[in-house]
Amino acid sequence: MNKKTLKDIQVKGKKVFCRVDFNVPMQDGDVTDDTRIRAALPTINYLSEAGAKVILASHLGRPNGQVVEELRLDPVAKRLSDLTGKVVLKTDSVYGDEVNTAISQLEDGDILLIENVRFHPGETTNDPKLVEAFAEMADIYVNDAFGTAHRAHASTAGVAEKLPAVAGFLMEKEIAVLTKALEEPERPFTAIIGGAKVKDKIDVIDNFLDKVDYLLVGGGLAYTFIKAKGYDIGKSLLEEDKIDLAKEFLQKAEEKGVQFIIPEDTVIADRFSEEADTKIVSIEDMPNDWQGLDIGIKTRETFADIIAKSKLVIWNGPMGVFEMNPFAGGTRAVAKSLAEADGFTIIGGGDSAAAVEKFGLSDQMDHVSTGGGASLEFMEGKELPGIKALDDKE
Ligand SMILES: Nc1ncnc2c1ncn2[C@@H]1O[C@H](COP(=O)(O)OP(=O)(O)OP(=O)(O)O)[C@@H](O)[C@H]1O
Numbered sequence: 001m002n003k004k005t006l007k008d009i010q011v012k013g014k015k016v017f018c019r020v021d022f023n024v025p026m027q028d029g030d031v032t033d034d035t036r037i038r039a040a041l042p043t044i045n046y047l048s049e050a051g052a053k054v055i056l057a058s059h060l061g062r063p064n065g066q067v068v069e070e071l072r073l074d075p076v077a078k079r080l081s082d083l084t085g086k087v088v089l090k091t092d093s094v095y096g097d098e099v100n101t102a103i104s105q106l107e108d109g110d111i112l113l114i115e116n117v118r119f120h121p122g123e124t125t126n127d128p129k130l131v132e133a134f135a136e137m138a139d140i141y142v143n144d145a146f147g148t149a150h151r152a153h154a155s156t157a158g159v160a161e162k163l164p165a166v167a168g169f170l171m172e173k174e175i176a177v178l179t180k181a182l183e184e185p186e187r188p189f190t191a192i193i194g195g196a197k198v199k200d201k202i203d204v205i206d207n208f209l210d211k212v213d214y215l216l217v218g219g220g221l222a223y224t225f226i227k228a229k230g231y232d233i234g235k236s237l238l239e240e241d242k243i244d245l246a247k248e249f250l251q252k253a254e255e256k257g258v259q260f261i262i263p264e265d266t267v268i269a270d271r272f273s274e275e276a277d278t279k280i281v282s283i284e285d286m287p288n289d290w291q292g293l294d295i296g297i298k299t300r301e302t303f304a305d306i307i308a309k310s311k312l313v314i315w316n317g318p319m320g321v322f323e324m325n326p327f328a329g330g331t332r333a334v335a336k337s338l339a340e341a342d343g344f345t346i347i348g349g350g351d352s353a354a355a356v357e358k359f360g361l362s363d364q365m366d367h368v369s370t371g372g373g374a375s376l377e378f379m380e381g382k383e384l385p386g387i388k389a390l391d392d393k394e
């Protein structure tokens with residue numbers, strides 16, 4: 001990686017503004033999944049043990065520049081304190097007197113979490129005044145918020161321009177794994193793309209077609225490809241305006257020698273409901289008034305065979321409506337195949353990471369990205385503003 005990291009700087013006695021992504025799921029004031037907090041621990045513990053005064057900043061949800069009581073970071077501070085075994089101080093403001101006083105009282109090694117940065121409207125607009133306020137709090141900037149690296153906000157990009165700015169260990173690991181996969185992949189290299197819509201996956205499919213040996217497509221977006229191949233898809237999800245694009249992708253795959261695998265069978269339902277009647281049919285036999293909500297058994301077997309012979313697999317997006325039990329089988333089968341694979345397995349965050357976690361298989365993957373949108377944009381080949389803003393290695 002050509003960006004400076006924590007190991008390139010001295011932090012002892014320094015005030016370090018460290019952006020983390022503690023945008024975690026919450027219910028009734030409790031953190032329900034602390035994966036992202038645990039993922040930032042190596043950086044936080046390192047900074048604290050090395051004698052830095054640690055000032056943590058994160059967003060939670062999308063409060064639109066206003067104080068939203070349910071989106072305060074107190075439950076996150078508590079969980080962080082449990083996980084580190086250290087006191088985690090917390091302010092109720094994002095900047096100003098309360099924050100300045102708290103910072104002035106920090107001893108080396110202390111940890112402070114400021115309030116949800118998106119309570120201030122200047123965070124998402126990258127307002128220079130807020131950037132200045134953040135820069136005045138610290139001597140050094142560390143970005144460990146890979147999940148928010150695709151946002152050019154005050155605490156992710158703006159402040160990085162004002163202070164010496166380096167990557168934390170989580171950021172470094174995410175960049176290293178994804179860069180190696182995209183630039184020097186071991187082959188066969190397989191990408192599995194699912195999720196709801198073609199429109200959200202255009203750039204990632206396009207980028208992967210230049211890189212992979214196999215592209216496996218499932219989820220809602222697969223039906224537009226099935227239609228593009230000339231089959232009837234009943235009431236399944238269809239993006240009429242993307243049929244031509246789907247045809248172009250199939251053509252490009254052929255020209256590039258990429259095996260583009262669409263489902264050969266599908267789980268269909270007579271309505272979008274957990275109580276629906278369901279059947280598994282070949283894509284040649286889809287009735288008019290039923291809809292496809294998961295990949296079928298033969299498709300799962302085909303995908304499993306390809307995964308088993310791949311040296312590298314990246315997965316983004318569920319294979320069906322995995323939130324409903326009758327349509328979770330395809331997503332579960334792909335997750336299991338990845339868990340059993342000998343090759344290197346990367347889960348591209350978001351819903352796929354949530355699915356793998358739900359099936360209890362996260363530990364069996366080589367890398368589960370903490371980024372949803374961020375990892376998707378990375379896989380699209382885009383430069384992420386939160387990474388770009390960090391200092392280059394000399
Ligand atoms: N056949 C289908 N018909 C309708 N919806 C589907 C189908 N297959 C999957 N989905 C839905 O797609 C949604 C996930 O797709 P989406 O594109 O939003 O997320 P994703 O690809 O995981 O992206 P991210 O990583 O950003 O979360 C799930 O809620 C799932 O129910």
Ligand SMILES: O=C(O)[C@H](O)COP(=O)(O)O
Nearest residue numbers: 021023062147148372373
């Ligand atoms: O959960 C995420 O993808 C990140 O924390 C970014 O959140 P955002 O989509 O609200 O910017």
